[in-house]
Amino acid sequence: xxxxxxxxxxxxxxxxxxxxxxxxxxxxxxxxxxxxxxxxxxxxxxxxxxxxxxxxxxxxxxxxxxxxxxxxxxxxxxxxxxxxxxxxxxxxxxxxxxxxxxxxxxxxxxxxxxxxxxxxxxxxxxxxxxxxxxxxxxxxxxxxxxxxxxxxxxxxxxxxxxxxxxxxxxxxxxxxxxxxxxxxxxxxxxxxxxxxxxxxxxxxxxxxxxxxxxxxxxxxxxxxxxxxxxxxxxxxxxxxxxxxxxxxxxxxxxxxxxxxxxxxxxxxxxxxxxxxxxxxxxxxxxxxxxxxxxxxxxxxxxxxxxxxxxxxxxxxxxxxxxxxxxxxxxxxxx
Numbered sequence: 170x171x172x173x174x175x176x177x178x179x180x181x182x183x184x185x186x187x188x189x190x191x192x193x194x195x196x197x198x199x200x201x202x203x204x205x206x207x208x209x210x211x212x213x214x215x216x217x218x219x220x221x222x223x224x225x226x227x228x229x230x231x232x233x234x235x236x237x238x239x240x241x242x243x244x245x246x247x248x249x250x251x252x253x254x255x256x257x258x259x260x261x262x263x264x265x266x267x268x269x270x271x272x273x274x275x276x277x278x279x280x281x282x283x284x285x286x287x288x289x290x291x292x293x294x295x296x297x298x299x300x301x302x303x304x305x306x307x308x309x310x311x312x313x314x315x316x317x318x319x320x321x322x323x324x325x326x327x328x329x330x331x332x333x334x335x336x337x338x339x340x341x342x343x344x345x346x347x348x349x350x351x352x353x354x355x356x357x358x359x360x361x362x363x364x365x366x367x368x369x370x371x372x373x374x375x376x377x378x379x380x381x382x383x384x385x386x387x388x389x390x391x392x393x394x395x396x397x398x399x400x401x402x403x404x405x406x407x408x409x410x411x412x413x414x415x416x417x418x419x420x421x422x423x424x425x426x427x428x429x430x431x432x433x434x435x436x437x438x439x440x441x442x443x444x445x446x447x448x449x450x451x452x453x454x455x456x457x458x459x460x461x462x463x464x465x466x467x468x469x470x471x472x473x474x475x476x477x478x479x480x481x482x483x484x485x486x487x488x489x490x491x492x493x494x495x496x497x498x499x500x501x502x503x
Contacts, residue, residue, distance in 0.1 A: 186293060186409050189215050191251040193236050193283060194258030196220040198359045199297065199351075199400065203255070204229070206401045217249045221258070236279030243286045253408065256283040256296040263454055264363030265324040276327040284338050284346070293345045295408055298332050298420035300352050300393055301325040301365075305460045312462040314422050314469040321460050335419030347407050348420030349470070352393030354400050355485065357492040365457045369394055369433060373489045376437045376444050377497060384430045385451035391463035393424040396480040396488070403476055410474035417469055425478035426485075427464035436486040 190207055194200045195218035207216045208229050218224070219234035219242075232245055236258045246254060258279050265272035280296060287294040303312060304319040318329050328350075335346040353366025361367035368386050375382040386392075403423055434446040470476035480488070 185211070187211065187253040187405075189217075189249060189251045190253045190255060191217045191219065191246050191249055192255045192257060193219050193234060193242070193279065194256070195231070196222060196224060197257055197259075198261075198354060198356065198361075198364070199397075200257045201359050202356060202397055203257070203401050203404060206405070210405065217245065217251065219245065236282055237275065239282035239285060242282055243289065246286050246290055246292065251290070251292060253293040253295070254283055254287050255404070255408075256280060256294070259327070260324070261364040262299075262301050262322060262324040262457055263365050263367070265327070266322055266453060266457065269323040272323045272327065276324070277330060280327075280331050280334060284334060284344065287344050287346075288338060288342045293347070293408065294335070294338070295347050295404060296331060296335070297404075298328045298348050298350045299324070300350055300424075300461050300465060301457075302328040302332060302350060302420075303460075303462050303465075307462055309463045312422065312465040314417055314466065322457055325460070332419045339418055345412060347410075347415065347418050349403055349407060349423045350420045350465070351400060352395050352424045352465070354395055354397050355489065356397040357489050357496060358397075365454050365461075366392055366394065368430065372430070372433060372437065372446070373486075373493055376441055377490060377493045380441065380443055381445045381447070382434075383447050383449050384434075385449060385454055386430055386458055387450045387455055388431050388448060389429050390455070390458050391427050391429045392458060392461060393427050393463075393465050394482075395423070395425040395478060396485040399425050399478040399480055402479075403470075406476065407470075407474055414473055416473060421467075421470040421473070421476070422465045423467050423470050423476050423478075424465050425480055426482050428482055433482065433486070436482055437490070439483075440487065440490050 195204050204218045213229040217230045219232045221235050224231050259276045260272040301324050307316050338344040339346045361370045372382045437444050
């Protein structure tokens with residue numbers, strides 16, 4: 170009797186909320202790695218990757234999709250029998266500031282279309298928010314979960330509107346919406362995609378390739394960061410969490426580390442002693458960085474669904490440099 174009850178309890182704990190997943194923006198910074206992790210976790214046939222451009226290599230289900238075409242998105246989701254939509258298609262912070270109207274149309278139009286499809290097909294829904302949702306008047310250090318949000322960038326405005334829309338669709342229509350405020354994300358697989366925190370990716374590439382880096386963010390500029398494996402796991406953990414325990418659904422502060430350019434350079438020098446970094450500050454991206462918090466408080470995410478990052482700056486740096494060296498050596502020999 171005890172064995173039987175134990176098995177039933179284990180089985181229920183293991184039951185997954187996501188079974189068939191459609192991902193928009195699947196070829197972007199987050200999507201390109203998230204899709205691979207979802208394929209590994211849920212099975213290749215259970216995840217449909219979509220993007221506006223064609224994938225170089227198809228290793229699983231893939232469809233071309235412009236997220237501004239809500240009808241096509243609906244048809245894809247319905248035909249795939251998806252129960253979850255992970256909406257990632259967007260213009261990032263620095264790119265959005267160059268093209269604010271395009272950013273509004275893509276970021277908000279695609280979001281509303283995705284939310285509507287989730288509502289019509291009774292789907293679980295995730296889209297990332299960002300530390301960009303905060304602004305200059307937000308408390309800069311250890312920014313709490315609930316704080317004033319008056320961003321001064323189009324990307325940040327999009328993210329605040331997205332958080333409010335997520336809340337609206339949950340409260341008005343009962344859509345199971347969930348989100349996190351991502352910090353800067355660092356990856357060895359995906360090249361920078363137009364974000365303000367891209368320097369923290371570029372610096373590793375330049376360290377391995379050239380032994381030096383010219384940084385466009387000023388010394389002393391602290392920003393929250395996270396290694397991509399922690400970010401991907403956070404998405405899955407949140408989406409599989411017990412919905413009855415989620416109070417701050419859209420969106421949770423999450424972070425792994427906060428550092429300024431000199432600290433990441435110093436960590437790299439432990440592995441590449443001759444590495445050198447200089448500064449050539451980009452006023453536009455520096456202004457964006459200055460409007461964001463220095464560090465955010467992830468306590469609420471820990472309390473409501475168990476968020477916990479595995480990588481700090483030393484551990485991430487060692488892994489990034491090792492993986493990049495292998496990647497670039499393989500590319501050079503092919």
